[in-house]
Amino acid sequence: MLFKKLEFKFTWRSYQQNFLNNFLKHIDDNHLHVIAPPGSGKTILGIEIMKQVGKKILVLSPTLTIRNQWEDRLQSFFVNDAQFDDFSFDLNQPKAITFSTYQSLHSFYKKFENKEDYFNYFKKHKIEVLMLDEAHHLKNEWWKCLFELKERDKLTVIALTATPPYDSDPLEVSKYFRLCGTVDDEIAVPDLVKEGDLCPHQDYVFFSEPNDLEINFIADFRGKIADFIDSLSADEEFIKFIECHRFVMHTNNTLDQIYANPEYFSALLIFLKSVGKEIKFELLEILGFNVKDKIDIPVFDLNWASILLQNLLVTDREILEKNESVLHKLEPQVRKINIFDKSKIDLIGDAVLYRSLSNSPSKLKSIVEIIKHEEDLLKDELRAVVLTDYIKKEFLEIENISSINRLGVMPIFHYLRTQVDKSENLAVLTGTVVVIHHSKIELFSLFDTFENYSFIPLISAPEFVFISSKTAVSKLVDTITKMFEHGYITKLIGTKALLGEGWDAPSINTLVLASFVGSFVSSNQMRGRAIRSQRNNLNKTGNIWHLVCIDKTDLKGGKDIETLRRRFDAFVGISKSEKTYIESGIERLELPEKYIDISITDLNTDALNQSELRSDLSMRWKSAILHGTTLSREIKQYYENDKPYNLQKQQKFHDVVKYSFLELGVGLSFFIPEVLIKNLNVLLSKGIISFVYTVLTAFGLAFGYKTYKVLKNYIQFGFIFKNLSKIGEALKESLIEINLITTKKENIFVKTEVLPKGDMIISIKGTNDFESTIFINAIQEIIEPIKTPRYLILKANLFKKEFDIQNFYSVPQIFGDKKKNCAIFEKNWKQYVGESEFIYTRHLEGRKILLKARLMHLSNSFKKTTKKAVIWN
Known part of the structure; x- marks a missing residue:
């Protein structure tokens, strides 16, 4: 064995031992991706993994400091007598273990004019494993030379990180997971606190x-934006330009472009509606709407204005060449108020105001x-x-x-x-x-010599000295750190x-x-x-x-x-x-x-x-x-307190249903005695049938519309909580059927809960972390506002159609990518949730329905309607 001299000298923590007991079953697909918080002993776990895998390995880190820590931990924790010397810091002279940095490997890769020579280097030196420390750095340039190597020679990739870059650009996230694979295991922070490796x-x-200057800047910025939007809405030339836009005037000839950018099309219609222009039904018909549909067109707010201007001034600029005179007039206006920078329109002020506030x-x-x-x-x-x-x-x-x-x-x-x-x-x-303070210079000498440094007093604060180093700064960092540690x-x-x-x-x-x-x-x-x-x-x-x-x-x-x-x-x-x-x-x-x-x-x-x-x-x-005993994942669907009863624009259960029934009940309790008394003479003079007709007519006039609304609200939202539970069951069964959940079925259950504020929570219990993550990601895709799924679910039975109710859901990507998997999900959905229509959105009719679904959810497009959370229970 390559590493028979290496033996961990201490006792593993319980969470470390649990991880080591299970890691071999994860690495059989040539991948091991581990989330380990700072303080969990990630480096020594990496060395133990390296030892058990038993193959020549290249260990890569983002900095020299972290690279050196690997060798230090190796000698301190795994070597008893003579030092282990079968390691190298030099890529040109690799050994059983080669410690290097991502930057060094990238430079090493670039020096090969023929990439075959780069691949042959690993074959020649029989390096079969890549250990990627702080792997979250691998999204751009450093990623390429590793991914090519992995794909070409099928090397085993072991990725260690405290936090995967979930919030990076989607393309970067995709590249990261293509290299590192799905997350196999995660070490929990509470376990580390329990074991004493992290402190409470x-x-x-x-x-x-903000100070007065900053407040004035913010108010001035927002004022200029408001004035600008008002000026657009009053600009007849601009309005005419939008009315004559090809999407509006020649809709049927531009369907492919509309389907490729539905937000742009929506922004055009929303703007026209905001300036009092009638939206022809033909424009809505291509989105799948019919005459009976009730369509709520959103307010033309800053988000929609941003989408409109981004497309007019950047994305669609070349095609709008004939209208360049309008756009040429518009561009200086947006630049003047600092909302157009680096080809990006920002009416919200994310960049301008955030720079001001974050740096306040x-x-x-x-x-x-x-x-x-x-x-x-x-x-x-x-x-x-x-x-x-x-x-x-x-x-x-x-x-x-x-x-x-x-x-x-x-x-x-x-x-x-x-x-x-x-x-x-x-x-x-x-x-x-x-x-440092001049009084600390003598103490400095306890940890380092003076000869490599100059101590220069600051002019504005002579009691403090600037330290100029004649050698590498790493030694100075080490010295100041020791002074800090000693107090x-x-x-x-x-x-x-x-x-x-x-x-x-x-x-x-x-x-x-x-x-x-x-x-x-x-x-x-x-x-x-x-x-x-x-x-x-x-x-x-x-x-x-x-x-x-x-x-x-x-x-x-x-x-x-x-x-x-x-x-x-x-x-x-x-x-x-x-x-x-x-x-x-x-x-x-x-x-x-x-x-x-x-x-x-x-x-x-x-x-x-x-x-x-x-x-x-x-x-x-x-x-x-x-x-608790373990971390689990859940997803929360928000109840919007700031706009409580906006039912057409929400896809969740609202307490308004209960209150509507209550209001109806209270109304009837006053209405019935009064009507009975007022119409008693009808009963006495014309008989029971006339009396009943009179009472029903009065009821219809007073409560007919309210009753209709209450019933519609209840049908649309009263069962959504139950639906969420059923959706969870359908998803669980489907994931088991396509082998993405392999835990024993009898150990798994879906849990749903309604919080006091009206938010709903759903989670899956009994699965491992990887399976839980898949479930939560899929649930989020289903219940979030519609984006661009390959398959769409339309849930509207005959009774709901009478009340003009349609609920749309997305089929998660893990099923939508394969027709066979989608069929499995459809079968389970219909069994647990009820009869629904599964619509393929990549043909003409499907795309129309997709746009209709997205338009129905437009009010939520800029809101965070769901939130993933990790909980200890």
Whole structure:
């Protein structure tokens, strides 16, 4: 055996042992894809996998620091006597184990003019396995040389990551999973906390408000957008241009183009409707609507305006060459108000306003308040790290902090040095700028020699020195890290690029994320720095602070809070509520849903008070862990509180059904006695038949329409909860039948639940993580607003047709890709859910019905109607 000298010297944690007991059954298809959070021992598990596979291997990492950690863990955890030396850091001289970086392999790949020589290199040196550490980096250039190799020589691929890049561009996500394969196993955060490999931790959100300048900028931006939209609606030349658009004037001749871009066609019609133009029925007929259908055309809002302008000015520009005079006049208008940049129309202000809010100087004051609070509580035990995106070297020397108008390492440094106690314990650590207090220079010598460095006092803050290194910066990073670990530095400011991934400082107990990057991967990696446990400190807890600048002109708080919500989808953490539970998503923090007329001060005071309860935090984690044994996935379908009874535009059960029956019942309780008394003379003079006719006529006039609406609402929505359960059963049976679920059928059940607010939850129990993920992804495809499925389900029985009710669902891609699988799903759907029509959408009639279904769901096109969550139960 290649690795017979390697033997793990310690005892495996229970979750590690469980993983190792099962991994061989996953790798038999030449793939092993594992999600392992920071602190789970991912590297030593990788070495054990390598040892058990027993073949020559290339281990790839994103940085030199992480590459070196692999060799360090190998020698420290698996070698007893003489050092293991059958390894190499050089791709030109590979050994049994070759440690390298993705960048090095990419450069190595590019130097081969003949790609056959690249493939032959692996054959010549008999390298049969690729170990991909922090595999979430593999989406673009680094991906190519690995995927070609995998496809050509069928190498075994072992992918390790803390967070797959689920929220990246769909093409990038697809490439990632083509290389790494589906997720085979996941190590759960609660298991790590239970075993003591991660410390109890909690996320807190600290809010700030934009300053007057920023508020004026936001108000001015929104005002300009509103004026621009109003001007479009009053521009006769533009309206005439839209009326004469080929999709409107020559619809039947442009069907293929309409079907390829239905949002564009919809935006044209919605605009014309908004300016009072009648929409000819012929335009709606091609979408599959008939005369009896009730069609609610949405409001021409900023989302639809964005779609319209994006197509007119970019996507469709060449074909609209004859109308260039109109577009040439339009383009300067949109550029003038900063909504057209890099061929992208942005009327919402995602880029412009988000840059303003995410980089707001108001967050500097938030950081000061958080650090002061944590230092008051923890005293010398504080180990605080502030991570941000940019250094902002232009603020290295500054006379007055009031001139700072940007977020960055140096602005944060100047704010903290002037406004917190014990500034001598403050330091900066980045790849190019390192700053410590002059009183720490002697302590620096305990870990490193002076000869490779120069210590240059800052002009604006001479008590601090800039450290200039004459050698590799990695040694300096190591020295400052040791000073931090020993408590000579207690407040450290750095960049996420240097410290956000792979940097190991287990003593961190306070982390402030002053980064506006909202991706799953970056956020989870940064957060992972603070949740590691610390040897000889069993009481360690971690507070992670997230900064948000609220846009009070936006009901939901603006883009900064939206980015934070997306970031939290990657975190599994503990709830704030009295009933403690562990779940992914920001809902567990019980933040407000609306941010107009809300006190930011009260929210921050509550967060600061909660953050003091560190000992209570440990107890809450222990309690929550006892209430579960494994992570499972569920999907939540939202009940829209802000627009409660908009029934035609929702595809879920609303409590309005119950209230409508109640209202009808109450009405009748008053109506019947009154009618009986008023028409008693009819009974006495004309007889019982005339009396009954009179009462029924009065009832019809008073309650006929209301009764019709109540019945229609009940038929359309009253059974949706039951339908969701039946849909789950149909899906479960179909997945079992096509062998995507192989767990014993008797151990599996579908669970549905209605929450107090009206949201519905569905999950599958008894399956493994991979099977659960497939089920949840498929359910989401079925119940979300219609996109472009290959097959569509129309559920409308004879009774529903009388009430003009049609429910559309998508057939999930895992069935739609193969006719045989779709037939299996159709059979189970009809058995559990009821008679429905399955429609193939890739021919003319099918595409018409698809567009009709999408138009019926247009109101939900820009909403998040469902949410996946990971829960511990």
